[in-house]
Amino acid sequence: MIPINLIFIFGLVLFSIGLIAFFVKRDLITMFMAVELMLNAANLIFIGFAQAFASLEGQIIVFFVITVAAAEAAIGLAIVMLIFRQKKTVKTEDLNLMKG
């Protein structure tokens, strides 16, 4: 039985890495990976608490999150593909069409 503290700290570290990567990296693909990392960090913490409190809710939510993440990855990657076809780049600083 892994103590809840460890799981919590591990999840927090994982989330922070994802967050930092999201802000530091410049291309969309890597940023996507960072987002996945954050989602999974959250999942991990959900699982940990579900185990600690011996309840099912946390586990159920994890399934939802996985589903949403899968859908998001599918659509997101498709969008990134299309952007690449149009712009020949996936660097975020080149993508500022919405500038006011």
Place this chain on the structure above:
Amino acid sequence: MANYFWMIPFFPALSVVLFLLFGRLMSKKYVSFQACFSVLLSFVFSLFAFIHLLSLPSSSLPLVKKLFTWILSGNFQANFSLQLDPLSSVMTLVVTGVGFLIHVYSVGYMAEDRSYTRYFTQLNLFTFAMLILVMASNIVLMFVGWEGVGLCSYLLIGFWFEKHSAANAGKKAFIVNRIGDAAFLLGIFLIFSHLGSGEFTVINQALSQHQLALPLATLIAILLFVGATGKSAQIPLYVWLPDAMEGPTPVSALIHAATMVTAGVYMVARLNHLYSFTPSAAQIVAIVGAITAVFAGTIALTQNDIKRVLAYSTISQIGYMFMGCGVGAYAAGMFHLVTHAFFKSLLFLAAGSVMHALSGELNMQKMGGLKKYLPQTYPTFLIGAIAISGIPFFSGFFSKDAILTSAYAQGNYLVWTLGIFGAVLTAFYMFRLIFLTFHGPERMDEEVKKHIHESPPVMTIPLVILAILSIVGGYIGLPAVVGKEANWFFKFLTPVISHHEEVHLSLSTEWLLILASTVVALTGIFIAYVLYLKKPSLPHQMVARFPRAYRLLVNKYYVDEAYNYIFVQPTIKGSELVYQHFDLKVIDGAVNGTATSAGFLGKIISYLHTGLIKDYALAILLGAIILLGYLLL
């Protein structure tokens, strides 16, 4: 049947509705039938109502029929209710009787017109509005009829709207009338704010109990009279009536001679208690009427357009009616209204017949010698001219004499003198018209001359009936010299006319006054005879002798020009200025300003949108942190 008097206005109204719904499907014959028949029905009902009225004791007057509550707001109530009393009975008889004859005449006159149905729709609508005006039992409903006839007048003056001058004349009539109506409305508001009701019975009662202060009552009376000067074409708002002659001639006869333009006189007579209560307002009415009578008469002297002479004559005669009302002889004013309706519509219709014969020619200088070509029109026209000139035994004589005698009896010698002078003018310009048109050398164009023809019976029969009425119409109001109770008309109106101490003249004075007015009428005719038949060169010499006076008269005292200079141009220029500076800058500026300022704000806020995903993500993160901090702390 007399209890159904309230149905009188609704026959023409029903006819209008049918025309509007099914007019396109109707044949010309049916249109003529329906238009005339609806007015005839109204006339028959008016006749029954009149006979019923004769047998009623005066204490049961007026008969009021409330159809429905029209406006109810707080303590303000206005009913859609019609009333019958001698005054409205006389008016309904005139409106439907003369109106019917003119409808019949129109069948012949308008036969060739493309917009035949439109013409009769508007004519029926006019009859309806006029009947509402004269039968309304309160001043608010009266105002509905007042505006209704104004609208129909506008529509019918501009009937041939493709003609520029006709469209402009319609507009002029409408705008000038609105000026008067504004004052009229103010008068109504004042009545309402002080009495809380517009019912004529309430107004009369309030006046008899002195519930209205004299200055206030005077103000109301003057404001209402200003409205009347607009509708009845008196100084200073008479300018629209001569131009109104652009409309079809039967319209001029019905609206601009017999009925609508006399609405102002009817209004003053209807509110006679008010005008008796306010002597200074009544004096203004009398003076304005007298001045208008002379003023318009002098303009008529030099006009060459046959209809315009009649138009100025109408203005002048309505001046007489106001003169009568102003000196307290309301019955005499109404009497002149009735006889005038007969002979002036006769004159207009006969003039229409002349125009019909001459392919629409209006200029009297291009007429002459028509006597032998128009064997039916000529005698009727002559009867009308004699009647209006005030030759004894014709209707105009009795009514004009009644007015002048009352003015004299009231000691209003200024008004009387003006009236006598006006009578000379009347006789002169009418017989100038007769001599130029029917006598003397023929001055028509050859082309026109070939087509001269007498009008069809559908037009001449109304002429004959009106001519008969122009003769016998006066005998309903015989002067006092015939006998004390001889004046049936005055006696009939007694229940609705306020009583004031009547000054009785001695018989010899009365005879003298009659003699005076007869002599002046004959003098006028004689002068016209000398100038236009005996020595036709004399008018030209006179023109050469007094070029200034002549130019002044021909140009109608430059009143139109003066109005144009003083009111019309400044209004147009002022509007232009307001348009340039207020509309374009302030109003458009405000509208555009809201759009610009919204755009400007958007522009500022849009700087937050860098278009970079990182910045948005940062904003989300910061937001999350703030939210978290708020929840934790």
